[in-house]
Amino acid sequence: MASESVFDEMGGVEGDPRQIYAEVAQWFRQASPDLIANRKAEAEAFFRRIGITFAVYGDEQGAERIIPFDILPRILSNGEWIRLSEGLEQRVRALNAFIGDVYGAREIVRAGIVPEDLILSNPAFRPEMTRIKPTAGIYSHIAGVDLVRTGPDEFYVLEDNARTPSGVSYMMENREAMLRLFPELFGKLRIKPVDQYPDELLATLRSVAPSSASREPTVVVMTPGPFNSAYYEHSFLADRMGVELVEGRDLFVRSNVVYMRTTEGPQRVDVIYRRVDDEFLDPLAFRPDSTLGVPGLMSAYKAGNVTISNAVGTGVADDKAVYSYMPEIVKFYTGKDAILSNVPTWRCREPEALAHVLAHIGELVVKEVNGSGGYGMLVGPHATKAQRESFAAKVRNNPSNYIAQPTLALSTVPCYVEEGLAPRHVDLRPFVLSGADKVRIVPGGLTRVALKKGSLVVNSSQGGGTKDTWVIEDGAPRASQSQSQKAGA
Amino acid sequence: MLARTADNLYWLSRYVERAESLARILDVALRLATLPSAYAGTSNEWESAIDIAVCRDDFFRHYDVANQANVTQFIIAGPDNPSSIRACIEVARQNARAVRTAITTEMWEILNDAWNEMQRLRFQSFTSKDLTKFLAFVREVSLRFDGAAYRTMLRTDHYWFQRLGMLLERADNTARLLDVKYHVVLPETEPVGGGLDYFQWSALLRAVSALNSFHLIYRGGIKPWLVADFLILKPEQPRSLISSYETLNRVLDLLAERYGRQGPSQRLARQTYSQLQNLDIDTLFQTGLHEFLEQFIADNNRLGLAINDQYLQ
Numbered sequence: 025m026a027s028e029s030v031f032d033e034m035g036g037v038e039g040d041p042r043q044i045y046a047e048v049a050q051w052f053r054q055a056s057p058d059l060i061a062n063r064k065a066e067a068e069a070f071f072r073r074i075g076i077t078f079a080v081y082g083d084e085q086g087a088e089r090i091i092p093f094d095i096l097p098r099i100l101s102n103g104e105w106i107r108l109s110e111g112l113e114q115r116v117r118a119l120n121a122f123i124g125d126v127y128g129a130r131e132i133v134r135a136g137i138v139p140e141d142l143i144l145s146n147p148a149f150r151p152e153m154t155r156i157k158p159t160a161g162i163y164s165h166i167a168g169v170d171l172v173r174t175g176p177d178e179f180y181v182l183e184d185n186a187r188t189p190s191g192v193s194y195m196m197e198n199r200e201a202m203l204r205l206f207p208e209l210f211g212k213l214r215i216k217p218v219d220q221y222p223d224e225l226l227a228t229l230r231s232v233a234p235s236s237a238s239r240e241p242t243v244v245v246m247t248p249g250p251f252n253s254a255y256y257e258h259s260f261l262a263d264r265m266g267v268e269l270v271e272g273r274d275l276f277v278r279s280n281v282v283y284m285r286t287t288e289g290p291q292r293v294d295v296i297y298r299r300v301d302d303e304f305l306d307p308l309a310f311r312p313d314s315t316l317g318v319p320g321l322m323s324a325y326k327a328g329n330v331t332i333s334n335a336v337g338t339g340v341a342d343d344k345a346v347y348s349y350m351p352e353i354v355k356f357y358t359g360k361d362a363i364l365s366n367v368p369t370w371r372c373r374e375p376e377a378l379a380h381v382l383a384h385i386g387e388l389v390v391k392e393v394n395g396s397g398g399y400g401m402l403v404g405p406h407a408t409k410a411q412r413e414s415f416a417a418k419v420r421n422n423p424s425n426y427i428a429q430p431t432l433a434l435s436t437v438p439c440y441v442e443e444g445l446a447p448r449h450v451d452l453r454p455f456v457l458s459g460a461d462k463v464r465i466v467p468g469g470l471t472r473v474a475l476k477k478g479s480l481v482v483n484s485s486q487g488g489g490t491k492d493t494w495v496i497e498d499g500a501p502r503a504s505q506s507q508s509q510k511a512g513a
Numbered sequence: 514m515l516a517r518t519a520d521n522l523y524w525l526s527r528y529v530e531r532a533e534s535l536a537r538i539l540d541v542a543l544r545l546a547t548l549p550s551a552y553a554g555t556s557n558e559w560e561s562a563i564d565i566a567v568c569r570d571d572f573f574r575h576y577d578v579a580n581q582a583n584v585t586q587f588i589i590a591g592p593d594n595p596s597s598i599r600a601c602i603e604v605a606r607q608n609a610r611a612v613r614t615a616i617t618t619e620m621w622e623i624l625n626d627a628w629n630e631m632q633r634l635r636f637q638s639f640t641s642k643d644l645t646k647f648l649a650f651v652r653e654v655s656l657r658f659d660g661a662a663y664r665t666m667l668r669t670d671h672y673w674f675q676r677l678g679m680l681l682e683r684a685d686n687t688a689r690l691l692d693v694k695y696h697v698v699l700p701e702t703e704p705v706g707g708g709l710d711y712f713q714w715s716a717l718l719r720a721v722s723a724l725n726s727f728h729l730i731y732r733g734g735i736k737p738w739l740v741a742d743f744l745i746l747k748p749e750q751p752r753s754l755i756s757s758y759e760t761l762n763r764v765l766d767l768l769a770e771r772y773g774r775q776g777p778s779q780r781l782a783r784q785t786y787s788q789l790q791n792l793d794i795d796t797l798f799q800t801g802l803h804e805f806l807e808q809f810i811a812d813n814n815r816l817g818l819a820i821n822d823q824y825l826q
Contacts, residue, residue: 249611250611259613259614263614268514268515269614271517274515274517285515285517286515286516287515287516287519287674287772288514288772288774
């Protein structure tokens with residue numbers, strides 16, 4: 025992974041395509057510039073329409089914040105996907121076990137694997153949760169695990185999102201757009217569908233309803249409201265699941281039971297898929313100034329009369345310091361080695377690691393444990409000598425506040441940019457659903473692209489875009505469909 | 514269905530209907546203002562517009578004189594007028610946005626486009642021509658919105674709450690228009706039905722898009738009691754009070770059937786409707802038109818409160 029050459033998942037813009045991309049590469053390379061332009065325009069029209077809805081939901085000014093979409097799909101083989109999904113399931117099971125342990129017996133602390141202060145000093149740690157046992161011991165029902173790739177068989181987890189990961193609506197809309205744009209490719213390749221996601225989400229949420237709920241538990245999606253930037257996704261999911269989209273003021277608690285106000289009177293609510301952060305959930309338990317929450321919600325939760333999804337306090341499992349322990353955490357709870365690798369991480373709190381980091385600071389990315397958004401971070405190879413030295417001094421001063429990682433050569437996939445087709449770095453966020461009955465993962469996930477040349481930053485706020493992610497069966501294309509190739513191209 | 518969703522749908526339609534009514538009120542005033550005073554009477558049509566739009570206090574807090582410039586400015590986009598046409602469209606759009614998935618794309622687009630258009634318009638520099646065009650635009654927004662709702666919404670409680678808001682607002686506006694016409698516009702000394710208010714009546718009918726249909730039904734000249742009969746008691750006239758209540762009753766019954774429960778709303782609506790059914794215009798004039806309309810407006814408000822209590826919270 026320290027290699028300098030970058031792995032292109034298609035096999036480059038020009039060269040022999042990797043086998044899994046053969047059909048797609050052929051289509052795109054044979055297509056005339058006019059045809060490409062045409063499909064791009066179609067995609068834009070589609071997303072502008074969707075985009076209007078984004079503005080509708082998200083933006084007071086009606087200014088269209090459409091996330092750029094690239095029409096060349098990102099492809100994984102079924103074999104690759106099976107390995108990834110096994111790894112994802114294992115990792116998320118371990119995450120859930122870890123959260124339960126953190127709020128329970130803390131065996132992992134007693135075993136000397138994770139230091140207790142790492143848990144207790146974590147701002148996302150919620151002491152209330154030590155007295156609450158969620159249904160089936162599951163805390164993070166919906167987890168987003170960010171993956172990067174550096175070679176044909178080298179995948180790494182970059183980050184776990186155990187709180188309220190977003191982006192799944194993009195995954196579904198990207199597929200919707202591609203189905204319209206490239207029916208000929210869908211006819212030929214066995215692309216695994218993703219549109220069952222809302223059904224699987226609903227099944228997951230129902231499976232963790234409290235035992236006091238009726239046989240047909242009432243599920244709702246809870247949003248901070250139309251001014252939240254992800255409001256579109258909230259209403260999209262409620263709509264597709266066929267459940268109500270509620271705000272805090274639509275709910276109330278009486279005798280430790282949660283009700284929503286309906287035109288037919290109060291109706292009991294059993295499961296709340298909330299897209300509201302912990303500290304705003306209940307003004308009686310957390311921030312008293314929160315107007316987004318429901319007074320008394322936590323006591324209904326404690327009484328076991330409602331499931332909050334994801335559970336309160338899951339943030340204790342997804343910060344950078346805990347991340348560095350994930351290989352040990354997976355091993356501790358599953359008894360097996362982690363299938364998915366972590367990016368190797370040096371914890372500067374450990375003297376040997378500190379010595380290594382200080383000696384190699386020019387090659388490493390050094391991050392603050394609780395920093396985010398690129399603050400408090402040194403990218404060694406891009407820093408001046410002076411910057412390195414002053415940062416090294418800070419690390420020496422307070423080692424336990426820092427971790428370090430090697431700079432990764434992230435894989436690329438060709439994208440249509442202004443200059444034409446060019447390689448751009450990508451990551452992947454699959455969504456892992458953990459229910460009382462089983463773990464469900466829709467094949468693929470959201471592929472994010474750093475559209476700026478050479479950039480590794482895929483965040484939409486920093487010029488990132490998205491691609492549809494295809495998981496396709498290995499082997500020959502469907503024989504019976506071979507006629508459609510001529511007609512389509 | 515969430516009470517908040519029903520509330521949004523209900524108010525959304527009320528505000529669209531209100532915007533249309535305000536445009537119609539200005540239309541009447543504009544038309545009357547173009548008449549020589551010998552035909553239009555001594556009253557101030559701009560002041561009466563303010564009275565129908567129930568914003569007299571707010572208006573005179575900001576302006577000394579009720580003239581065309583001030584009144585149109587205030588009713589269209591008065592900065593401190595919470596029920597200006599612009600405010601109505603804005604609030605309607607806000608409500609629509611909050612229940613985006615409960616209305617159809619067609620309905621949303623009409624409101625969103627209207628709102629965008631409002632942002633673009635420079636009301637301060639309106640000429641009379643701009644004004645006429647604008648009022649036609651507002652009426653068209655409401656017509657299109659209503660048509661979109663009628664043609665694209667599923668016939669579920671979503672649709673019924675949308676209708677309830679529209680009907681309640683419409684009944685209120687028709688009653689107000691008539692009431693002000695009778696007791697504010699007409700000078701004390703002028704007997705109702707005197708020659709000079711002919712143009713006022715025709716302007717009023719025109720304002721509710723009912724001039725042609727009036728002639729179809731009555732075949733004679735425009736008489737004030739016939740206009741009142743037309744706008745209060747004729748089921749054929751879709752803006753009439755009785756027609757609004759006929760539909761209100763039907764919609765409330767559908768809701769009661771769906772929810773398996775009757776309530777104060779159904780009772781109140783039925784009372785008002787049967788009262789209207791048992792009235793004839795002569796009795797109505799004997800007991801006093803103004804008293805009747807005042808009572809009606811109060812009853813209509815009470816129904817609004819009952820709907821609010823029963824369904825919207």
